[in-house]
Amino acid sequence: MNASANPDCAAEECFHCGQPIPQNTHYPVEIERISRDMCCRGCQAVAQAIVDGGLVDYYRHRTAKSGTAALDASEVVPEWLRQAKLYDLPEVQHSFVRQEAGEVREASLILEGIVCAACIWLNEHHISSLPGVLSVEINYSTHRARVRWDNARIRLSEILHAVAAIGYTAHPFDPGRQEQIFQKERQAALRRLFIAGIGMMQVMMYAVPMYLAADDGSMPAWIASMMRWASLVLTLPVVAYSALPFFLGAWRDMKLRKTGMDVPVALGVGAAFLASVYATLTGEGEVYFDSVTMFVFFLLSGRFLEMGARRKAADAAEKLVKLQPAMANRLVAYPESWKDELVSVSALSLGEYVLIRPGEGVPADGLVEQGASQVDESLLTGESRPVAKGIGERLIAGTVNVDSSLVMKVDGLGQDTVLSGIVRLLDRAMAEKPALAQLADRVAAWFVLVLLVIAVVTGTIWYFIEPARAFWITVAVLVVSCPCALSLATPAALTAATGSLTRLGLLTTRGHALETLARATHFVFDKTGTLTHGKMSLLEVIPLGGVVKEQCLRLAAVLEHASEHAIARALSAAVEADSQALDVGETVNVPGSGVEGIVGGRRYRLGRPQFAGELCAGEVPEIALLGRNGATIVALADESGWLALFVMGDSLRPDAAGLVAGLQQRGKTVVLLSGDQEDAAQQVAKELGIQVVRAGMTPQGKLDYVRELQCEGGVVAMVGDGVNDAPVLAAADVSIAMGGGTQVARASADMILLSEHLPHLNAGLDIAVRTQHVIRQNLTWAFSYNLLAIPLAALGFITPWMAGIGMSASSLLVVLNALRLVQSEPGGEKKIR
Amino acid sequence: MPCAWFNPSRGAKKRFDKIMEILYLLIPLSVVLIFLIVGIFLWAVRSRQFDDMEGPAHRILMDDDRPQLPPDA
Structure with missing residues (x-):
């Protein structure tokens, strides 16, 4: 400090x-x-x-x-505080509050505004110091709080108010069944992983002396026997509990008459374990409890890390559900009176009238009945410019009213809203794609079938040659060929790479994403919010009168001071307005046109050129219409003439050009798809050096274009943002969403660029390519190992204990090879020491 | 025959076997110990100690001690 x-x-x-x-x-x-x-x-x-x-x-x-x-x-009376009172009503509470004995209640809250660990400390101390609060626990990773309080002494709204007093916002939320199921799953996975891990360590303790003293007989038989029994006791929970998901998966596959990856795993673990148990009971033959536990542990750790990564992505999507308003202002006796009451959205019915104040979300689909305003539809269209809405025009649930109050007649609720429709489209598109997963399963299925046949044939032949050795040789074949290296090859590399990518802020949410990204031939970009910031900002000031640029900006910022309009915010951001220095008289907001006000005794107008021109009775200057395609022009005029034009628009991300150049260097085709007009899109493409541009595309058009590329044999990587992109994202071979983008898109994307730092995509591509190499090496190793080891085992050259070591070493090699992906520093950010 | 881990004379071998009888106790003990550790871990999972993997690392640094000197001294 x-x-x-x-x-x-x-x-x-x-x-x-x-x-x-x-x-x-x-x-x-x-x-x-x-x-x-x-x-x-x-x-x-x-x-x-x-x-x-x-x-x-x-x-x-x-x-x-x-x-x-x-x-x-x-x-x-702040708006949200009026709503907070509502959270005290029992009928509202019953969805998210748990009642305990007497008046004790417990609720989960989402905290907004948490930036570092000190915020957690502050909130915990502050909330727990309130009289009547029994306990509070805040989770740093999820930003969720669990609060228990005595309802006789404190109200929930008072707790929410107390949190607001120290500058944070708390929303109650319904943890829901989904959340509880996930918590249970995560705890079970942790238990399984730990039991397998500690079992592996201890069994290895017994195994190493047995391997060392295996051949010379220097270990007294009773010690060996005890160690085997101890290993058996410790392996039993690993097989019966930790490996249970593999057995269940295998059983499910068998019932459906297909052989998935779980089948060889279950078979390998089961056969090795049963053979070891048999050896322990009879006292002859080899045990490979160590191989069994190690195999289970490696597989489980891969799955656990994968689950965490996937969860993070789902979390982001969940937070967004709150974006859609839960409350609406119902106009009880419209049009006779404007008296409104606050009700929950689920209580609305078709044909009712609701009042939407500036800054509030639209609670349902409907038509504007009264008023005119600008509505931010960026959630649906990805378009950052607010859209003007007048009487009779359509409002869509989830969009935000920016300008002035509107009265809307409700005509679509719940499942019938546009937003729900898009979500359904998305579901369908997602259901169409698991081709890659199927291929992997088919290969594994064949491998298992071939393996089973070989084992049976080997067993039969040896039964006629030397019956005493037949069982052990069959087991050796099953164990040595245990497809662990095969089934670990891909997930181990993917898990390691996913970790590296996450450090870059590139979150992978689906297993196939990396593989497809490495193979991608076409990179298709959406414009708004992806290559550009997706926010309105001031690009240029053109002074027209005798007033200097800075003064014009100050005037504009002062005039827009009270407005929450997107353009106003961009103007205020561009200049530090000083409202006291200029004497501001009354300002009048004309929705859809601009603002008129008196500053320092002079009358000014700021807004659309036509609107501002009415004040000075001047023609709109040519320059306002020339060569500024795709940008919004805001004019400032006083009674004597034009003062300045402000060019407002969506500015390019500074690193977009670097990304495009990097991709083109690799020989990838870069395509710009945009819902905007032709000239706006061409402008962006020219600046970035993109040759292929498709403008004015509807969501359906984008989808068709991507399909067309795929038909021509292209592997399409789609980088986008916005719900209208969601069907395209799902149809592309691999999809990447910007982290700050519209939240629903996140849920459907294969990868999410949380850092919003475009060059990380290039670095991510590097890692994806290296991952491909590692996977290929791993698979090559696993196949050649199996090709060599299975015949040797079938011919009786390999004893089961050698098979066990071979199997463990083989899988260890695969994992170590994959770990090379973790150790490398991400994206050229090597630190020099 | 030479041996990997010890090469005793006859008498030494007897003494060694005698000493190694402690393994009758130690091996079962190690098994019991492992089950104990697993039990402690299961309790920790159940009492939600693994729900937040990041918070506690920060929390420990934030005690309520006040520094003896004012920050600008």
């Missing part, structure tokens, strides 16, 4: 949230006897609450600045 010790000297950024402090503002809070300046009343209130609560340690522990306080002290 390097803030000035002198309280009179204003620090440049807010002590709480790190935002720059506007000039001439003074919101001090005394923290540890030093006066710190805050950027707004919200942050001041939050910091004061933290200090008053005796939780000042938070500022010492934190490693990142907090988010700007959600609580605006100037707001008399």
Whole structure:
């Protein structure tokens, strides 16, 4: 902390949230006897609450600045707080609150705004200090809190309020059956893994002396016998409990009359274990409990890591469900009165009227009945520019009203909304694709069949040659050929590579993704939100009158100060407006057109060129219409003439060009698919050097285009964002979604670029290619090993214990080879020491 | 015949076997110990100690001790 010790000297950024402090503002809070300046009343209130609560340690522990306080002290009754009261009603509570004896209740909350571990500390201390709160536990990885409280002494809304007072937002949520099932599965997987792991270690302790003293008979028989029995006792739980999923999977496969990868695993484990038990009971022959436990442990660890990675992806999707509003303002007696009541969305019915205030989400599908506004449909279209909506136009559930209040007549709910329709389309597209998985299964099935035949044939032949050796030789064939190396070859490499990719911020959610990514020939990009930021920002200022650029910007920012419009936000972000320096009179917001206001005694208009032109009675300047395709022009004028044009648009991500160049260097075809107009898309393609451009595509059009590429033999990697991309993402051979993109797309993508750092995609491609090499090496090794070992075993040259060592060494080699993918530093970020 | 791990005379071999009788105790003991460890682990899983793999690492660093000096001294 390097803030000035002198309280009179204003620090440049807010002590709480790190935002720059506007000039001439003074919101001090005394923290540890030093006066710190805050950027707004919200942050001041939050910091004061933290200090008053005796939780000042938070500022010492934190490693990142907090988010700007959600609580605006100037707001008399914040909107969300009105809703929080609703959470006290028993009928609302019953979905997410668990009642215990008496008035004790427990609920799960999702916390928003957590940036570092100190936030957890702060929330835990703050919530647990409330009278009536019995316990609170916060999970750092999932940002979820479990709170128990005494309902007679404190209300849930008061707890939510207390969390808001220190600058965080808490939403109750219904953990749901899905979540509980996952928790149970994860715990079971952990137990299985641990039992297999510790069993493997201890059995190996017994096995090593037996191997060392195997041939010379220097180990007294009773010791060997005891060690075998001890190994048996320890292997029993590993086989009976840890390996249970493999046996169940194999049994399921057998019932369906197919042979999956679980069958050879179950067969290998089962045969080796039973043969070892037989050897232990009779006291003759070899035991390979060590091989059994090791095999089970390796397989389980692969599956466990894979499960964690997949879960992370699902989590991201789950958080988004909240985006869709749960509450709606129902207009009870519309159109006679505008009295509204807050009800849950499930209580709405068709034909009812709802009021949607600016900033609120649209709760259902419907038609605008009254009012005009701009609606942010980026969730559905990926289009960042808000769309103007007037009477009679369609509103879609999940979109956000930005401008002014709307009255909507509900005509689609629940399953009938557009959003649900897209989700169904997505389900269908996803059901169409597991061709690759099927191929792997077919190969394994053949391998197992061939193996079984060989084992039976070997056994029969040896029965006629030398009956005493027949059983052991058959077991040796089964064990030595135990397809562990074969079945570990791919998952081990994939798991290792997935770990490396995750460190790059590239999350893999499906097993085939890496393999397909390495083979991809076409990289298809969506424009908005993928190659561009997906957010409106100020690209250029063109001064037209005698006023300098900076002054125009300041005027614009001041005029838009009160507005929450996307353009207004972009303008405010471009300049640090100082509302006190300019004397702002009344401002009038004209929805769909712009804003008119008086600043410093002069009347200004800011908005569409036509709207601004009415004030100065001037023609719209030519320049406003020339060569600015795809961008939005906002004009500023006063009564005497034009002042400036602001070119607003979606700016390219700075690293997009590097990514495209890198892909083209590898000989991949890069394609730009966009729902935008031709010229906007061409502009972007020209800047990035992309030759193939398809513009003005509908979701169906994109889908057809990708199918067409696939028909021509191309392997398509689709990089996109937005729900309208979701069907295309699912149809592509491999799909990559941007992490900050629309959440539903995440759930369906094979990979998610959480870092939103495009060059990581190049690095990811590197890893994918290297993974392919490793998998190929592993498979080559596994096949040649089997080709060599099976005949040797069948001819009786290999004793079972040699087979056991061979099998373990073979799988170990495969795993070690895969681990090379972990050790390499990701993406050229090698550290020089 | 030479042996990998010991090469005793006749008398030494007898003494060795005598000493090795401790294995009658040690091997079963190791098995019991493993089951004990597994039991402790199962208890830990059940009491949700593995639900959050990241938080505790940070939490331990945040005790309520106050530094003796003010931060700007």
